Amino acid sequence: MKLFFRYTYLTFRFFVFAIVFVALFVFSYIYPGLLNIVTSLFFVAIGLVIVDVILLFKQIGITASRVLPEKLSNGDDNPIELTLQNHYNFKTDVLLIDELPFQYQKRDFQINTQLNKHQEKRITYTLRPLERGEYYFGYLNVYINSPIGLVTRRYQFAKDAMVPNYPSFLQLRKYMLIAFSNKLFEYGLKKIRRIGHTMEFEQIKDYVTGDDIRNINWKATAKRNHLMVNQFQDERSQPIYSVIDKGRAMKMPFEGLSLLDYAINATLVISNVALKKQDKAGMFTFSRKVENKVAAERRPSQMHKILETLYNVNTDFAESDFSRLYIDVKRSITQRSLLLLYTNFETLDALHRQLPYLQAMAKNHLLVVIFFENTELEKLTNVEAHNTFEIFQKTIAEKFMYEKKLIVNELQKHGIQSILTAPENLTINTINKYLEIKARGLI
Incomplete structure (x- = not known):
């Protein structure tokens, strides 16, 4: 009996009927001739409720399942498939409430549909995770109404499923095809003229x-x-290192994804492209110290090692120590390598504090500093100003955007290559830079 009340709910239609009967009984005191009619209708309504309950509870009328991917891809739309099977002999209205992981903070997710008798239906929806880690799904709740519609029965399926959320592996195939095709111009990329040839x-x-x-x-x-x-x-077996700054400068979010996670997704893709180009791929991160090291190699298991390392990157977004980075690079990377440094500089002063260490690394390696445009500021500069405050905001935004261009010029002046990119274009711009470097034989 306890389970019966736990899985039984009264519908909006039931309460409408209840209010109507209350009103009719009130009128029957004013007009006594209505009392017998209202009483008869009331018992008919009670009979309909009993019939509704019998229809819903005389059998297990619905089965449902949730099909989850083996792992989620961070920042991408991941398909989740639900399968419903109606065993009732009548058409039913269905309300699906899937208990999503707490990371989404979404408590109103629901899907309304209908099932004909003995019909099987598949429903697919997508989730876009924005944080790496473990995602726990709760119950899949299915609420069923009969054609009478006075009572709802709840079914629960698929309790406590966990799916890990990895860096964006869905981009691997997409960008690999781009990197090995001649259609880079479709993404706004220019062709690179080969200067001479490799040996x-x-x-x-x-x-x-x-x-x-x-x-x-x-x-x-x-x-x-x-x-x-x-x-x-092209020369092969050249070491390609992705160096990820996981300090406070990389905490800024764009489209819900932090700059750190954009860099992690790009690292996964560029490592895969480098391995397919017969180069050695490696990576490490740094903030207070250098961590998450994966030596540049070309083994079959290298991509799995990089993927697992990127999945386990954790940080408290502390202040980054570029001096420690320089010392570690000098000690541990003895062969001339391509270093793709993902970081962010908002001002020239911030760059000048780290410039001596960047210059020192650029003496022995080909260093590419990759940092980010502030797309929110760009949107602000495109809005027409109507008052003094908006003019002030627009002027400050243009100043910060101009300072980003000065940072590019400053790096170029010291012989350091750079990429200034919007976060959403990070991966494709990094691939294009890598292919340019390979084509020009700079390593």
């Missing part, structure tokens, strides 16, 4: 129109009695 020999082949005549192999030409040329390929 890693691939093969000798027949000369065709358009080949560089400087690569003609005269010995092979003399033997074959027609022109032969040397063909070269």
